[in-house]
Amino acid sequence: MPRHIRQLFSACIATLTVSVLMSGCAWLPPQACLPPSRIMVSAEMIFGRNIGDRPGISESAFANFVAREITPRFPDGLTVIDGDGQWRDSARNVDVRERAKVVLITFADDAQKHADLVAIAESYKRQFSQQSVLTKVGNVCVSF
Template structure:
């Protein structure tokens, strides 16, 4: 009996992490939420194709109307492997960071923005990352 209890205790220690992602408690003033980071490459082909004016127009017409409460835009430099040519492609990028206030409504809006960018600027992909976070304003 004692061996069985010991075996169950040891198994629970090792298997406890298998139950799924852990929920992290937020400190005072923080609330659990979801943050989206969307990365937009600015090259079209091998050259810069999305100018600052193009980007600002896209932001004004596609992103801001879907997230009028606020967002953050960061300049970035990205790279990815072009498997057809076997080379690493580097390009300037924009990263948009948005706190999703209503995850059910906001997730599809993120997808709509990515699709609009790919269509408008002939992009193969737009990187989207969603992650849990503690947020406060």
């Protein structure tokens, strides 16, 4: 094999090796759980409690929202945690600090449950004049 072909071949192999190494987690197998755990979906929803620049969503109003909107969609259980948060209002170029509620929900993967998360966020935004509800979803290993 001519020398320039060998050099080209070596360069291609080096490039391929670097590409594979830099791809990181893309080459890992799907998440596996150690028994007795199983893969489920974990959702974390963060609900701000200000209305405009003022505190406005009371404990009872939030509890009623959970009872009416979240519990019927996720009757197997959830956790509500009090929080203090902040976010950047880019329109006004200011940091906004507010009380928050964090709702943790774990469920078997199901398209309807994912749609329920969206419906909950949309209902909260409409009912309490909110710009957004942060929703984070991912797979986790769970055992009960």
